[in-house]
Amino acid sequence: MADYREAPLATRPRTLDPNDYFNLSPEKRRADEERAALRANLKRQYQTQLNNPHRKELIEDPALTRWVYARSNPYPHFRPTFKTSLLGFACGVFPLFALYYIFKTDRDRKEEQIKNGTWDRKFCLTS
Amino acid sequence: MAGVGFRKWAQALTKSKGTGISALLSGCRAASGGSKGSLPGSYPTTPEEKAAAAKKYNIRVEDYEPYPDKGEGFGDYPKLPDRSQHERDPWYKWDHPDLRRNWGEPMHWDFDMYIRNRVDTSPSPVDWISMCKQLFGFIGFMLFMFYIGEKFPSYQPVAPKQYPYNNLYLEKGGDPEKQPEEVKNYGI
Numbered sequence: 644m645a646d647y648r649e650a651p652l653a654t655r656p657r658t659l660d661p662n663d664y665f666n667l668s669p670e671k672r673r674a675d676e677e678r679a680a681l682r683a684n685l686k687r688q689y690q691t692q693l694n695n696p697h698r699k700e701l702i703e704d705p706a707l708t709r710w711v712y713a714r715s716n717p718y719p720h721f722r723p724t725f726k727t728s729l730l731g732f733a734c735g736v737f738p739l740f741a742l743y744y745i746f747k748t749d750r751d752r753k754e755e756q757i758k759n760g761t762w763d764r765k766f767c768l769t770s
Numbered sequence: 771m772a773g774v775g776f777r778k779w780a781q782a783l784t785k786s787k788g789t790g791i792s793a794l795l796s797g798c799r800a801a802s803g804g805s806k807g808s809l810p811g812s813y814p815t816t817p818e819e820k821a822a823a824a825k826k827y828n829i830r831v832e833d834y835e836p837y838p839d840k841g842e843g844f845g846d847y848p849k850l851p852d853r854s855q856h857e858r859d860p861w862y863k864w865d866h867p868d869l870r871r872n873w874g875e876p877m878h879w880d881f882d883m884y885i886r887n888r889v890d891t892s893p894s895p896v897d898w899i900s901m902c903k904q905l906f907g908f909i910g911f912m913l914f915m916f917y918i919g920e921k922f923p924s925y926q927p928v929a930p931k932q933y934p935y936n937n938l939y940l941e942k943g944g945d946p947e948k949q950p951e952e953v954k955n956y957g958i
Contacts, residue, residue: 647897656893689873710877713810717843724841
């Protein structure tokens with residue numbers, strides 16, 4: 644198992660992660676404690692709202708609101724660069740013309756063959 | 771009463787600074803949804819903006835890392851590690867246990883991809899090289915054997931079908947007066 648290689652884009656098992664064994668320091672401890680403090684604050688807010696006996700409405704999650712807002716409003720932050728315009732071209736313009744060309748040539752070829760009488764209907768059940 | 775309300779509305783309309791239908795109708799933004807300061811904004815350039823954005827998203831200032839500003843539409847949304855919800859502790863008391871997420875926790879941009887029904891980035895039980903060897907070994911072996919089977923087919927011995935009555939002489943339209951030639955399909 645010493646030469647375990649993880650799948651691309653997957654993570655390494657925690658027991659084989661060298662950071663867990665070698666890079667421990669007081670700074671990392673402090674950082675973990677700060678993160679835990681933030682997490683505890685959010686937990687406290689949520690529990691207060693959850694256990695409030697006078698609450699009649701749903702508990703609104705601002706992180707969810709922000710996520711939905713960010714995902715549905717990307718255009719104000721969009722800027723046409725080389726990469727974004729290339730991507731737009733590849734997904735929007737190129738398939739249009741490519742598919743038109745492919746379907747047109749294929750259908751014309753079939754039409755030619757039918758007119759010549761060389762069209763080979765392999766799996767035809769009606770004759 | 772209604773006249774007073776109408777007059778106030780007309781006054782508000784003339785003073786309103788916004789544009790569009792919403793300004794025409796009410797002259798101000800709705801109170802529902804987040805306030806302007808709590809919604810995602812544009813890419814932060816100064817350290818103060820970075821600190822404010824980190825506070826907004828409930829992340830430490832050192833942990834906050836926005837997506838690089840390449841005009842791809844992310845704004846100041848934080849770049850969280852690409853980890854699926856499969857990897858989170860199943861035994862911790864999450865606020866939303868099926869999503870393995872706490873209330874108010876910043877969501878990954880691709881959160882709906884990383885839920886437990888979809889993409890899984892958790893470590894594989896066997897390492898990558900073994901998995902590749904097993905899969906491609908099996909596929910390769912099967913392809914090779916099918917190829918051999920095509921080259922050297924093996925089946926029960928067959929012969930053309932033999933019919934009685936002199937190869938069905940009468941049924942095939944032979945002359946009843948004429949005597950057909952004797953066809954012998956067997957030997958004893």
